[in-house]
Amino acid sequence: MGRFEQWAAGYDDSLPAAVSEPVQAALLDLLDSHRPPPGVLVDVGCATGRLLRRARERYPDARLIGVDAAHAMLTAARPRPSGSWLVRARAERLPLADSGADVVTATLSCRHWHDLAAGLREIARVLAPGGVFAYADLTHPPPRRLNPRPRPDGLSRHLAAAALAIQAQRVISGTVLFPWFRLVIAGR
Helix, strand or coil: CHHHHHHHHHHHHCHHHHHHHHHHHHHHHHHHCCCCCCCEEEEECCCCCHHHHHHHHHCCCCEEEEEECCHHHHHHCCCCCCCEEEEECCHHHCCCCCCCEEEEEEECCHHHCCCHHHHHHHHHHHEEEEEEEEEEEECCCCCCCCCCCCCCCHHHHHHHHCCCEEEEEEEEECCCCCCEEEEEEEEC
């Protein structure tokens, strides 16, 4: 976590933060096409709260909860969107009630978790019946054409082990440094 503690003050001006903007927008677009607006949205690995601010614009009545293991990132998330809470915790030990979230998001953060399988089990635990996990991360380039059906991989196996089934997915193009992103909606 030391790297993220040090990075927090300038994170919103960094290349990864700039890259995450269109990825977060695309993930929320995919989410909107598969379910009604959430009552409770949890962003795991929220960093400085960029997705929460975007979610507030889309879901003005939702309760928003940002979770990050780096205290400095949460401190840098000020001002936080109205009606939102920030919680310091790891994905593997979410201090949230069972079945309390309609949507849990993780954008470019799963790769930093200590235990992906444990984090996904926690997400499944906090999802309400009918709730979904919306995930975005870097991926390999798609073969021959854009937006093919991504092949099964480690994430798919971990999702299945956490009793989460993929409902929708897309591969989108990014930038020269980060050319491809995989977006996944998985539900219980």
